[in-house]
Each structure stands twice: as C-alpha cells, then as structure tokens.
Amino acid sequence: MAxxxxxxxxxxxxxxxxxxxxxxxxxxxxxxxxxxxASNPTLPPSPSREVLFLTRTSFGPxxxxxxxVRAIGIEAYLDEQLQPERIDDSAxxxxxARAFPTVVRLPAGPFEGDARHEIAIDLKSATLYRAVASRxxxxxxxxxxxxxxxxxxxxxxxxxxxxTADDREVIRRHALGRxxxxxxxxxxxxxxxxxxxNFTNVAGGPxxxxxxxxxxxxxxxxxxxxxxxxxxxxxxxxxxWTIERRDGRQFRFDAxxxxxxAKRVLGVAIPAGGGQRDGEIVLDRLAAHPSTARFIAxxxxxxxxxxxxxxxxxxAAALTFxxxxxxxxxxxxxxxxxxxxxxxxxxxxxxxxxxxxxAVRALPxxxxxxxxxxxxxxxxxLGQAPFNWPAPNGYPDAAGxxxxxxxLLGRWNLLLRLAGGRAPGVRIxxxxxxxxxxxxxxxxxxxxLTDRLLHRALLAADRTALIAHAALAGPxxxxxxxxxxxxxxxxIAALLLDSPYFQWR
Amino acid sequence: MNATTRRSxxxxxxxxxxxxxIVPHGLARMAFAAHPENRAANGDVLVCLFQRGGSDxxxxxxxxxxxxxxxxxxxxxxxxxGSPKGALDLDGFFGLHPALAPLAELWQExxxxxxxxxxxxxxxxxxFDAMASIERGTPDNKTQPDGWIGRHLASLVNHNDSxxxxxxxxxxxxxxxxxxxxxxxLASIADFHLEGRPGQGAAEIARFQASLAKxxxxxGFLDRQGQLTFEAIARLAAADPGKNPPANGAKYPxxxxxxxxQQVGQMIKADLGMEVACLDAGxxxxxxxxxxxxxxxxxxxxxxxxxxxxxxxxxxDRIGRITVVVMSEFGRRxxxxxxxxxxxxxxxxxxxxxxxxxxxxxxxxxxxLAPAALSGPGDLAATTDFRTVLAEIxxxxxxxxxxxxxxxxxxxxGYLGVARA
Numbered sequence: 001m002a003x004x005x006x007x008x009x010x011x012x013x014x015x016x017x018x019x020x021x022x023x024x025x026x027x028x029x030x031x032x033x034x035x036x037x038a039s040n041p042t043l044p045p046s047p048s049r050e051v052l053f054l055t056r057t058s059f060g061p062x063x064x065x066x067x068x069v070r071a072i073g074i075e076a077y078l079d080e081q082l083q084p085e086r087i088d089d090s091a092x093x094x095x096x097a098r099a100f101p102t103v104v105r106l107p108a109g110p111f112e113g114d115a116r117h118e119i120a121i122d123l124k125s126a127t128l129y130r131a132v133a134s135r136x137x138x139x140x141x142x143x144x145x146x147x148x149x150x151x152x153x154x155x156x157x158x159x160x161x162x163x164t165a166d167d168r169e170v171i172r173r174h175a176l177g178r179x180x181x182x183x184x185x186x187x188x189x190x191x192x193x194x195x196x197x198n199f200t201n202v203a204g205g206p207x208x209x210x211x212x213x214x215x216x217x218x219x220x221x222x223x224x225x226x227x228x229x230x231x232x233x234x235x236x237x238x239x240x241w242t243i244e245r246r247d248g249r250q251f252r253f254d255a256x257x258x259x260x261x262a263k264r265v266l267g268v269a270i271p272a273g274g275g276q277r278d279g280e281i282v283l284d285r286l287a288a289h290p291s292t293a294r295f296i297a298x299x300x301x302x303x304x305x306x307x308x309x310x311x312x313x314x315x316a317a318a319l320t321f322x323x324x325x326x327x328x329x330x331x332x333x334x335x336x337x338x339x340x341x342x343x344x345x346x347x348x349x350x351x352x353x354x355x356x357x358x359a360v361r362a363l364p365x366x367x368x369x370x371x372x373x374x375x376x377x378x379x380x381x382l383g384q385a386p387f388n389w390p391a392p393n394g395y396p397d398a399a400g401x402x403x404x405x406x407x408l409l410g411r412w413n414l415l416l417r418l419a420g421g422r423a424p425g426v427r428i429x430x431x432x433x434x435x436x437x438x439x440x441x442x443x444x445x446x447x448x449l450t451d452r453l454l455h456r457a458l459l460a461a462d463r464t465a466l467i468a469h470a471a472l473a474g475p476x477x478x479x480x481x482x483x484x485x486x487x488x489x490x491x492i493a494a495l496l497l498d499s500p501y502f503q504w505r
Numbered sequence: 506m507n508a509t510t511r512r513s514x515x516x517x518x519x520x521x522x523x524x525x526x527i528v529p530h531g532l533a534r535m536a537f538a539a540h541p542e543n544r545a546a547n548g549d550v551l552v553c554l555f556q557r558g559g560s561d562x563x564x565x566x567x568x569x570x571x572x573x574x575x576x577x578x579x580x581x582x583x584x585x586x587g588s589p590k591g592a593l594d595l596d597g598f599f600g601l602h603p604a605l606a607p608l609a610e611l612w613q614e615x616x617x618x619x620x621x622x623x624x625x626x627x628x629x630x631x632x633f634d635a636m637a638s639i640e641r642g643t644p645d646n647k648t649q650p651d652g653w654i655g656r657h658l659a660s661l662v663n664h665n666d667s668x669x670x671x672x673x674x675x676x677x678x679x680x681x682x683x684x685x686x687x688x689x690x691l692a693s694i695a696d697f698h699l700e701g702r703p704g705q706g707a708a709e710i711a712r713f714q715a716s717l718a719k720x721x722x723x724x725g726f727l728d729r730q731g732q733l734t735f736e737a738i739a740r741l742a743a744a745d746p747g748k749n750p751p752a753n754g755a756k757y758p759x760x761x762x763x764x765x766x767q768q769v770g771q772m773i774k775a776d777l778g779m780e781v782a783c784l785d786a787g788x789x790x791x792x793x794x795x796x797x798x799x800x801x802x803x804x805x806x807x808x809x810x811x812x813x814x815x816x817x818x819x820x821x822d823r824i825g826r827i828t829v830v831v832m833s834e835f836g837r838r839x840x841x842x843x844x845x846x847x848x849x850x851x852x853x854x855x856x857x858x859x860x861x862x863x864x865x866x867x868x869x870x871x872x873x874l875a876p877a878a879l880s881g882p883g884d885l886a887a888t889t890d891f892r893t894v895l896a897e898i899x900x901x902x903x904x905x906x907x908x909x910x911x912x913x914x915x916x917x918x919g920y921l922g923v924a925r926a
C-alpha cells in the first residue's frame with residue numbers, strides 16, 4: 001500500500017519536477033511533488049488513502065470519522081457527505097442557536113456599534129465552531145470555499161450585519177446546488193451589493209466595481225476573455241440593482257436609476273428597455289460560459305488537490321460542470337474521486353483556519369462553543385479570521401502565501417498553547433487520556449500521540465527525537481507513573497502539531 | 506548539504522550566532538556569483554510601501570493647474586491653494602492633498618519627490634493582475650515565479666548572509682520579495698520568539714525549540730522555512746531591535762502603518778543587515794464616497810503622511826542611506842462616478858522619499874487631462890513605465906547594475922533623474 005502510494009507519486013514527481021524546480025523553491029508543492037524515489041530515507045511515509053481523503057475533505061480527521069470511512073469505504077462516505085441534509089447535525093445546530101443566536105435569527109435593527117460587533121462576532125464564531133464540531137464536514141469545507149469565492153469583507157460598514165443573511169441564504173443554501181443559483185443569489189445579496197458598491201450603481205455614472213469582480217473573480221477569471229468595454233456594459237446592465245431604503249436588508253430593483261439603453265456583453269446584444277432582465281441575461285451568459293467552468297474547476301481543484309492543480313483533474317471537473325449545467329455537487333464528486341487526489345499527499349498546506357480547527361479536532365478534547373472564541377483570536381493572530389480578508393478575491397489558497405517565518409512561528413506558538421489543554425474551551429484531561437490509551441512509557445506516549453494527532457507514521461529519526469524529548473534523561477522504555485506522563489504529554493502533542501506533518505492538509 | 510550538517514548548523518544557531526560562512530542560503534547564493542562588478546552592500550536601505558487597492562494619484566498630488574481637473578471631478582476636486590481646505594501648493598501646478606500636510610516639510614527639505622503619470626503596460630484594471638504584474642516586475646510575463654526585489658537581492662553579491670536582507674512586514678510575504686534569497690516575514694518584533702507554555706523557563710523553551718528544529722531538518726519546503734525561522738529568531742534576539750525607541754521626538758501614529766514603519770526603523774537602527782523592507786497599506790479602493798479634503802481617503806492620506814513624517818524624523822541621522830518608495834497597482838479614473846468615488850484607472854503617482862532622492866520637484870511628463878489625452882475608459886495616461894523609476898533607484902541608490910536580470914526584457918528609455926548616483 002505504502003509502496004504503491006510512493007510509486008504513484010514518483011510518476012507525478014517526474015512530471016511536475018521541472019516546473020516546480022524552476023520556481024526556485026517558493027513552490028509549495030515541493031514537499032509533495034518533488035519527492036523522489038521510494039528509497040529516499042528523508043521522505044516521511046505517506047498517509048493512508050483514507051487519511052488523505054479525510055484530511056482533504058474535512059477540517060481534520062477524528063478517530064470516529066476514520067472508523068466510518070474504513071467501514072463503508074471512500075465512495076459511500078463521500079455519498080453521505082455530499083448529502084449533508086441527511087446527516088443529523090441537530091446537536092450542533094442547537095448549540096449555534098444557543099451560543100450565537102443572531103446567526104439563526106437577526107433581530108430588527110437598526111443596530112448601534114456594539115450590537116453590530118456582536119452580530120459579526122456571532123457569525124465568525126459560529127463558522128469556527130461548525131468547522132470544528134459539525135458532522136457535515138465536507139459541507140463546511142465547501143461553505144468556506146464559496147465564502148471566499150464570493151468574499152465579503154466583514155468590516156465594510158453594514159456588511160458586518162448583512163453578511164449573516166448572505167452566509168445563510170446565499171452560501172449555505174447553494175453550496176451544493178447549481179452555480180447559476182448561487183451566482184444569482186449573490187448578485188442580489190445586500191451584503192454583496194454594499195461590499196462591491198453596486199447599490200450606488202446608477203445610470204449616467206456607472207460604478208464598475210461589481211461588474212469587474214463579477215467577471216474577474218466570480219465567473220470568467222481574469223483571462224476569461226472579457227474586455228474593458230464588457231466591464232462598462234455589465235456595469236450598465238446592473239444599474240438600479242440596489243437595496244431597500246428602509247433598513248437595507250432586502251434587494252430592490254430601482255427602475256428609475258436603471259440605464260435603459262442597449263448594451264453589448266461578450267458579443268451578445270442586450271436590447272434597450274430590458275430593465276432588471278439585463279442583469280439576469282448577463283448572469284445566464286456568465287454562468288454558462290466555458291471560461292467559468294474552467295475557472296471554477298481550477299479553483300476547486302486548487303482547494304482539494306494542489307496549489308498548481310493537475311490539468312487532467314481540472315479538465316474532468318470542468319467537463320462535469322458543463323455537462324451537468326453547473327451542478328456543484330457533481331463537480332465536487334468528480335474531483336474527490338479523481339485518481340489525482342490520491343496522488344497528491346503532502347501537496348497542500350493547511351491555512352491558519354484549517355490548522356486551528358484541525359488541531360482542536362485532533363486533540364482529545366470536546367469542541368465547545370467557548371473554543372470558538374479562542375479560535376477566533378487565533379485565526380486573527382495568524383491572519384485568517386473568517387470574513388476578514390479586505391479584498392474581493394478571498395484568502396489565498398496556496399502555501400506560498402502562508403508559509404513564511406512569521407506564519408510558522410505564529411502557528412508554533414498557538415498550537416503550543418492549545419496542546420497545553422488549559423485554554424478556555426479546549427480543556428484536555430491528559431491523565432484520563434493516558435489511562436484510556438494504556439500508555440506507560442515515553443516511547444508509548446510518542447506512538448499513541450502520533451497515532452491520535454497525525455494518523456500516519458513518522459520518519460525513524462523524527463520518532464527518535466520525540467522519544468528522547470519525552471524521556472528527558474531517562475530510558476525510553478521506562479515505566480512512568482501517569483502524572484509524570486501527563487505532565488510530558490502537552491509538549492509531545494505540541495511538537496507533533498508544530499511539526500511539518502501536521503501542517504499538511 | 507546533508508542532514509547532519511544542517512542539524513549542526515541549527516544547533517549552532519540556537520546556541521550562539523552561527524558563522525556567516527555556513528549559512529545555507531549564503532552558500533546557495535555563491536553559486537549565482539556572476540556579478541563580480543556589483544558593489545558591496547553599501548547601497549541604501551529600500552523601504553517599499555505598497556498602497557493596496559489602487560490609490561487615486563490625482564488625489565495625492567493634485568493637478569489643480571490642469572484646466573480639466575475640476576470639471577472631471579465636480580464633488581471630489583480639491584480647492585485651489587489658499588482656499589479653505591484647498592490643496593497645498595508645490596510648484597504652481599501641482600499641490601498636496603491637505604491631509605498630506607506633514608509631508609510639506611520633507612518637500613521643502615528636498616527629501617520628497619512625487620513622480621506623476623507612472624503606470625504599467627499591463628492596463629488590465631484588475632487589482633490582482635496589476636499587483637502581481639508590478640510585484641513580479643514583468644508585466645509581459647505572467648509565469649515569472651519570483652519578484653523584482655527577490656531578483657535584486659539574488660543578483661547583488663555582497664556577502665550579506667542575514668535572513669533580514671529582505672523583510673516583509675505582515676502575515677503574508679509580499680510577492681515582490683519572492684525568490685532564491687529567502688526573505689523574512691515578521692509582524693511584530695516583540696512577538697518574534699517561541700513563547701513556551703505558562704511557567705516555562707528559558708531552558709525549557711530552548712529544549713523545546715531544539716527538539717522542534719530536529720523535526721524541520723529536512724530539505725522540503727516547510728523544512729527550509731522552519732530553518733529560516735529559527736535563524737531569524739536567534740538573530741533578532743541577539744540584536745534586540747526593540748531597544749531602540751523613536752529618536753528626535755518622532756511620533757508614529759498608533760495605526761498599523763505607523764507601527765509597521767516604526768519597526769522598520771528599529772530594524773534599520775539595529776544593523777540586522779536589512780537591505781529591503783516591504784510593507785502594505787490597505788483601503789485605497791475608493792469606488793464610492795471617496796471624500797474630498799475630508800472623508801474616507803483623506804483619513805488614509807493623513808495616516809500615510811504622519812507615518813512617513815515620523816519615519817523620516819526618527820531616521821534623520823541615516824536618511825542619506827534610505828530610500829522609501831510609495832506605490833500602488835494603478836491610479837483611478839480621471840472622472841468621478843455617480844457614487845462620488847472613482848473606478849479603476851491607469852496612470853498614477855509614486856512618492857519617493859530619502860536623502861538620495863532629487864526632491865522638491867514633481868518628476869514625470871504630465872500628459873494632461875484633456876479628453877483626447879486620457880487613456881482607455883478615461884484614465885490618466887501613463888507616460889512613465891514604473892520600471893523606469895524602480896530601475897533608476899536600484900542602480901543609483903541600491904548599487905545594483907543588474908537591471909536586465911531584475912527587469913528582464915525591459916529597456917529603459919532613459920532615467921528621469923529622480924535619484925542621485
């Protein structure tokens with residue numbers, strides 16, 4: 001199994017090595033795609049197919065997830081995860097409603113500064129809590145993906161309040177639906193109308209902000225074949241798409257500020273007098289455009305496979321997207337069952353959000369809503385708090401953006417704190433865990449924690465170093481009392497979480 | 506280099522400072538020693554401040570003397586110099602936005618030089634394309650994997666092995682710094698060390714760090730970044746830049762930008778071997794409610810000016826060896842939109858600051874704002890390629906003549922004379 005795994009990656013390494021090498025070591029794939037022969041003793045043993053699959057499709061495998069996927073197989077497990085409405089997540093829903101009530105039900109406004117802040121914190125915290133606790137893991141991963149694809153910065157005036165409805169009615173409602181529905185819902189979302197200024201886009205002095213990002217970031221991609229003239233006419237098509245005057249929480253089409261003239265978008269004539277239809281025609285055209293299929297396929301493959309995704313996987317995903325009329329569930333299924341996924345071990349680095357959620361899921365602690373506040377603080381420190389990326393393109397999804405001296409040091413410090421087990425919301429009863437795991441010696445402590453946190457084998461040299469750390473000056477096989485082992489467990493857990501192994505997604 | 510050597514290197518570092526000769530990226534760089542003509546590291550420290558979002562250059566350095574200025578911007582245009590809250594005159598044609606008042610003194614001292622109507626041949630009007638294009642320094646080659654500053658550092662052989670040669674302030678390393686010379690990203694000097702768990706002493710933290718270093722002793726991407734991090738921690742601890750308070754009564758604003766520039770100043774004064782610092786200022790994408798003499802953009806300009814002025818005051822003793830470049834991905838549309846903002850444009854204004862800058866004048870060829878002079882959808886035309894300005898600074902102030910390597914495929918039509926050799 002492991003051998004087969006390595007040789008498959010060997011093929012990929014040959015194909016990708018030239019490109020990666022030319023990138024002067026700034027390419028994140030170096031850890032995975034640059035791996036050479038199976039005999040290279042400095043390469044860590046690969047994770048199993050099941051572990052790799054779960055690491056990519058969730059915020060980190062929990063022991064029970066691993067047991068489930070081993071029991072029913074990857075395909076059946078994926079079927080379950082692709083139908084999140086059939087997974088009972090009521091415990092998590094109840095906790096969200098209790099701890100973060102505005103996420104479920106937003107009171108009537110208007111809101112003062114403090115109330116707005118609370119609403120924003122509720123949504124961010126609920127997002128982190130769900131990433132850690134929800135049983136609908138793939139769904140939460142996709143919610144994160146689409147929240148970034150249709151990124152809305154939480155600190156742009158009223159977006160701190162409006163994003164709550166966008167999260168529920170746009171992103172969550174359509175994350176596994178049809179792309180055209182998702183796009184249409186986003187176009188009418190008050191949060192998006194405010195963030196990209198379309199609510200002020202009126203005839204006579206069009207505002208191009210939304211029009212440009214709609215094509216560049218939401219659909220075609222910057223190389224997708226549109227021109228500045230298209231941007232200007234798309235902006236004209238969306239004049240009058242605005243928000244209700246009363247509280248700004250509903251979409252409104254204002255015919256009086258709509259530019260009723262004829263337009264031409266991507267070579268298609270839009271006759272004069274179309275009113276609100278103009279915008280819908282543009283959205284139809286963009287959603288069905290081949291550049292959009294490719295752009296979405298590339299981004300999804302970048303999320304699930306590699307920073308520079310393999311062309312064959314992108315082609316397959318784009319084909320599914322096109323033939324199913326933009327069915328996101330089927331597009332995702334194509335990617336997650338592709339052979340390329342299983343050839344891409346250690347090709348993606350966890351970003352801070354993913355890293356911290358994965359740490360809480362891996363540690364022997366129960367995820368509480370209190371943990372969300374701590375995680376929020378942590379994601380802020382590491383630069384990836386939910387909805388906190390000011391530009392409309394969303395957080396970058398490539399290791400080059402995240403792995404640097406500052407990013408690594410920040411990770412090390414935060415994970416060290418989490419592993420201590422004393423942070424509010426992330427309590428760990430290390431003595432109980434040691435008893436339950438039947439750990440008696442420093443070597444057993446290292447092995448049991450490796451299994452629990454990484455689900456994969458270590459290089460022999462790394463295991464030796466960890467055992468030496470756990471043994472202090474004593475013998476690695478010495479039987480030690482539970483309190484002594486419990487006192488040493490947090491450091492070993494922190495070293496494992498801080499190690500390169502845990503940084504891979 | 507094999508694993509054993511690397512490990513001993515790291516052990517040396519965690520104890521005392523390593524000998525520069527065995528720093529791995531130093532060794533790697535020797536292989537590039539194809540520029541014996543390059544001068545040693547006696548060039549200026551370059552501080553590159555990027556205004557993210559597309560800063561409105563017409564609002565920074567205001568062409569109040571242009572006959573078309575006012576009609577293009579009925580609500581945004583600033584008043585004539587002398588009028589209440591009007592522009593602050595520079596040369597009878599251009600003026601400073603009044604929020605930039607703290608910079609007027611630097612202009613008078615000859616330390617400040619705006620360069621107007623600068624742009625990139627890649628006029629895509631996309632933030633992300635334009636930023637990537639400028640930071641790569643190759644508007645015509647999107648596959649260039651490294652940044653222009655990264656290539657500058659790689660092509661300058663000066664026997665400086667410090668991991669602080671290139672420093673990016675903030676959580677994400679600026680793309681311009683990417684390249685074969687590893688750059689250090691740092692958000693806070695004070696926090697740049699391993700914290701340890703509550704109650705742990707220095708010896709225990711050092712023991713943890715030593716064990717962690719063993720887990721990063723391979724040659725993968727993460728391993729190399731880990732090694733660089735350990736080295737940076739050690740060097741920073743030894744130099745202790747936090748001990749340098751602002752000098753000459755400089756008062757940095759308590760903003761992100763103010764704190765970032767203050768830290769750059771501290772690292773310069775600590776002589777860490779820093780040659781380039783990159784930092785970012787966000788919020789310039791003013792599609793709506795841009796504001797005139799007051800409001801959204803005026804607030805950003807006030808912070809920018811106060812931060813730069815504090816930096817120049819703090820570093821007054823060394824300003825002759827410092828060059829600051831303030832730039833953005835593009836300028837904004839010459840005419841305002843109905844949202845009282847401006848859409849993405851083309852030509853823009855750069856600000857240069859430093860003792861080696863030919864200051865006290867506005868450089869560049871002004872194309873004018875007449876309808877026929879505007880570019881594309883109504884943008885200020887770009888009459889100077891951004892690389893012309895940067896190449897002059899690289900060659901004359903940073904002492905690196907390898908312009909062909911830093912800006913491949915670019916031939917400068919002749920320098921503007923913004924910097925003294």
